[in-house]
Amino acid sequence: MEIVTRIILIGIGPHSKRIYLPALANLKQKFRVEISLAVDVRSKAKKVRHHFEKQGYNIKTLFIEPFSEKLPDDIRSALSQYVIENKINAVIIATEPSVHHAYAEWALDLKLHILMDKPISTRENAVSEVEQANGILLDYVQLLQLYEKLQQEKSTIFSINVQRRYHPGFRYVMERIKEVSVATNCPVTAIQSSHSDGQWRLPSEIVSQDYHSYNKGHGKMSHSGYHIFDIVSQLYHIPGILTKQPDCMEVISSLIQPEGFIMQMNEQDYQNYFNTDYETVKLYDDAELTNLYKNYGEIDATVLVKMLREQKNIANITINLQHNTFSRRSWVVPDSDLYKGNGRVKHEYHNMQQGPFQNIQIHSYQAKDKHQQNSREDYEVGGNSHFDIYIFRNIGMLGGANPLEVITMKDLSVQHNLDDSKLLTEQAKTAVVEEFLNFIQGNLEKEDLKSNIDSHLDGVKMMSAAYLSHIHQKAGRNPIVKI
Numbered sequence: 001m002e003i004v005t006r007i008i009l010i011g012i013g014p015h016s017k018r019i020y021l022p023a024l025a026n027l028k029q030k031f032r033v034e035i036s037l038a039v040d041v042r043s044k045a046k047k048v049r050h051h052f053e054k055q056g057y058n059i060k061t062l063f064i065e066p067f068s069e070k071l072p073d074d075i076r077s078a079l080s081q082y083v084i085e086n087k088i089n090a091v092i093i094a095t096e097p098s099v100h101h102a103y104a105e106w107a108l109d110l111k112l113h114i115l116m117d118k119p120i121s122t123r124e125n126a127v128s129e130v131e132q133a134n135g136i137l138l139d140y141v142q143l144l145q146l147y148e149k150l151q152q153e154k155s156t157i158f159s160i161n162v163q164r165r166y167h168p169g170f171r172y173v174m175e176r177i178k179e180v181s182v183a184t185n186c187p188v189t190a191i192q193s194s195h196s197d198g199q200w201r202l203p204s205e206i207v208s209q210d211y212h213s214y215n216k217g218h219g220k221m222s223h224s225g226y227h228i229f230d231i232v233s234q235l236y237h238i239p240g241i242l243t244k245q246p247d248c249m250e251v252i253s254s255l256i257q258p259e260g261f262i263m264q265m266n267e268q269d270y271q272n273y274f275n276t277d278y279e280t281v282k283l284y285d286d287a288e289l290t291n292l293y294k295n296y297g298e299i300d301a302t303v304l305v306k307m308l309r310e311q312k313n314i315a316n317i318t319i320n321l322q323h324n325t326f327s328r329r330s331w332v333v334p335d336s337d338l339y340k341g342n343g344r345v346k347h348e349y350h351n352m353q354q355g356p357f358q359n360i361q362i363h364s365y366q367a368k369d370k371h372q373q374n375s376r377e378d379y380e381v382g383g384n385s386h387f388d389i390y391i392f393r394n395i396g397m398l399g400g401a402n403p404l405e406v407i408t409m410k411d412l413s414v415q416h417n418l419d420d421s422k423l424l425t426e427q428a429k430t431a432v433v434e435e436f437l438n439f440i441q442g443n444l445e446k447e448d449l450k451s452n453i454d455s456h457l458d459g460v461k462m463m464s465a466a467y468l469s470h471i472h473q474k475a476g477r478n479p480i481v482k483i
Contacts, residue, residue, distance in 0.1 A: 005033040005440050006087055010103055011094035012040045012048045014339030015117060020092055021057060023430045031437045035059050036086050041066045071102040083110050090440060097122045097222055101139040108146045114158045115436045119226035120460060125217035126467045128295040133467035140460040147453055157439040158453040163428035164231040165450045168416045169387045169409055173360055174238045176391060180358045181239030183398060188236050190353040191317045195228045196325035198345030204283040206258050207292055211338045214258055219297025221463055225321040232317055233458035235352055246307035246314060251465035251481045255298040261324060262286055277332045299323050303466045328369035343369045359392040376420045379410040385424035
């Protein structure tokens with residue numbers, strides 16, 4: 001008998017509006033699924049109700065007071081009672097990441113299936129307090145232990161929405177890395193990865209904006225940065241050669257915080273860029289901002305990860321994470337859609353070396369900040385779904401006709417039956433939701449899941465250690481963090 005998946009959706013921000021709500025509405029054609037309750041903070045009630053009315057969603061809502069860290073007893077009690085009375089069996093957690101842990105802990109206690117946004121957790125003041133930086137890893141370990149204990153009683157899914165694991169281009173690259181590792185017994189020997197958000201946030205907005213915030217003591221690494229920590233760990237470990245696996249990693253980071261950002265472009269510069277318009281949005285001068293920005297989260301981050309085996313370095317991984325990059329924003333008043341509608345432009349690059357045998361490069365560069373309309377032309381450089389793969393192979397050792405192969409998403413789109421009118425990353429995120437529902441229906445085994453919580457240890461380690469390294473460096477201590 002087909003199971004009805006009854007979901008509580010917690011967090012109705014830009015990600016839920018653009019991904020979860022439309023995906024679940026469309027997937028009703030394949031699954032018996034319903035969003036039984038939508039939860040958000042009370043200050044967002046008017047916006048949520050307006051969005052539901054505009055889109056025709058008939059979903060019951062619960063609005064609560066904001067909290068940090070621990071789930072308040074009254075909210076826990078109200079949600080738990082709703083789960084029991086309405087036979088809820090699944091939850092989607094799409095909140096601000098510092099409360100991911102609290103909601104996930106509650107959901108595990110009620111034995112629910114969980115789909116949660118990345119990162120698994122972050123902590124306020126992770127950029128400045130050792131306890132909070134360490135807490136990112138401790139949160140993960142605790143949730144993993146609770147999950148593993150639950151599995152002894154009931155088989156559930158705890159999926160983390162990191163869409164690159166589902167992206168057909170990344171899946172193709174992983175297959176080619178595995179292919180060479182099987183033929184040569186050679187692991188991945190070096191990785192360079194870069195991710196740029198093109199998210200130009202004006203100085204006073206850094207203080208006032210809570211979406212993808214800096215004002216809570218964490219930044220880029222706790223936003224889209226976790227995606228890169230995660231996919232780098234996936235790419236590195238895909239060969240799976242047990243005798244060449246690292247037993248330790250060392251991490252060192254270099255962060256640019258808002259204090260440095262306003263030295264790159266100061267108050268006078270903004271007046272030159274926007275003339276008198278800048279005065280209408282300027283709430284603070286540079287001297288006031290310098291004081292306010294103390295211990296704000298990182299805008300840009302560079303992280304070096306050394307993979308060690310028996311105390312010997314066997315691979316270097318460099319990760320560049322940047323918000324302050326090429327943008328299409330040219331206006332002073334921010335757009336209401338801070339997720340995709342404020343001039344944000346993504347550039348992404350990965351370079352994987354496999355000794356003398358193979359080099360694979362991924363190039364993904366947008367030039368447009370409007371992503372509602374897409375076509376096959378968007379697979380080209382600058383398009384919304386641009387994604388090119390360059391594969392260089394030592395054909396003298398491996399065979400084959402050409403030392404260079406170029407694969408584009410236009411090539412892969414036919415093979416994977418992609419919808420050219422939709423943003424590629426959003427199709428991958430819909431695949432995450434579909435996998436979630438398939439597992440609940442009994443159509444997938446646990447080992448078939450691409451992003452269950454038990455596969456995220458290395459990405460969390462990198463993120464936690466990168467914050468620790470920065471804290472140690474600021475305190476004049478050894479910035480190398482060994483895990």
